[in-house]
Amino acid sequence: MNFTAHNIRLDNGSYTKPDAKLISDEPWAISTRKILNLVFPLHKKNYRVVDLGCLEGGYSVEIARMGFDTLGLEVREESIACCNYVKENLDLENLNFVRDTAWNLDKYGPYDAAFCCGLYYHFDKPKAFLEKLARHTKKLLILQTHFATALDSGVKQFNLSPMDVHEGLNGRWYYEFDENLPFEEREKLRWASYENDKSFWVQKEHLLGLIYDLGFSTVFEQYDHWAPDMGENLNKFYPDSLRGTFIGIRDA
Structure with a gap:
């Protein structure tokens, strides 16, 4: 299995990516657990959570370990193979x-909570x-994503376009790959x-407004x-x- 990011401790004591920080200790995972506990403090087994574009399943595992009924949705063959390997080696x-595109999320819903980390900015x-x-x-809704600003911060770093309007929202275009790249390479x-x-x-600002x-x-x-050192x-x-x-x- 080729794990690119998620270091998960399996039941046999092995790790999926030993050279990386445990995903359970990652700041995003800790913050996610806080929000889920805040909104669903009790009876977690009664609530269903989807992890969209779950990559190698690390966040899905963390959510499932909290007791939630958890579904990880991932489209790429190599990544879903990692997810299935994790599933086979955990008693959860x-x-x-x-394996499916996130656009087909309606086939598996509804969900009490949706976790979308590292996916939204790819649409x-x-x-x-x-x-x-x-x-x-x-x-x-927990949406962990890149966003655009009207300022030039990060524009050169991410090779973003000038400000534009798309679907009635302000933002910038990000170029993923050459449009002529064969699908098997994608x-x-x-x-x-x-x-x-x-x-x-x-x-x-438009993203916050859209969520509302x-x-x-x-x-x-x-x-x-x-x-820590939040201000800095x-x-x-x-x-x-x-x-x-x-x-x-x-609202309730």
């Missing part, structure tokens, strides 16, 4: 994986995707989009994964990272 009956129709996801998410790009050769990064407009009446950006890290690294965690919660 509440953990399942499906060329982010508004349409979030609209679909919102229709099938009953309570909580399949190997595990950290890129699956089909579209460019994607649209929504301006942060889709029925999540409590909307905020979660910053605690920048701790936000000042030094956050502006050029163009990446954040956005939370949407529906």
Whole structure:
């Protein structure tokens, strides 16, 4: 198995990527557990969570270990093989994986919560995707994603386009790969989009507004994964990272 990122401790004591930090100790994983515990403090087995574009299944495992009925959705063959290997080597009956595109999320829903980390900024129709996801998410949205700003921070670093308007939202285009790249080569790009050769990064303010407009009446950006030294890290690294965690919660 070729694990590119997720270091998961398996039941036999082995690790999927021993040279990397345990995913359970990663700041994003810790922040995710906090939000899930806040919104679903009790009876976690009664709630269903989807991990969209789950890569190698590490976050899915963390969510399942909390007790949630967890589904990891992943489209690439090599990545889903890693997920299935993890599933086979963990005693977690509440953990399942499906090979499919995230656009088919409606086939497996509805969900009480949706976790979308490292996927949203790979879509060329982010508004349409979030609209679909919102229709099938009953309570909580956790969106960990790159975004655009009207400033020039990060533009050269990520080779972003000038500001544009797409699907009625402000943002910038990001170029994933050459449009003439054969599909079999695209399949190997595990950290890129699956089909579209460019994607649209929504301006942060518009993204927050979109989440609210889709029925999540409590909307905020979660910053605690920048701790410790949060002030220094936000000042030094956050502006050029163009990446954040956005939370949407529906009223009871």
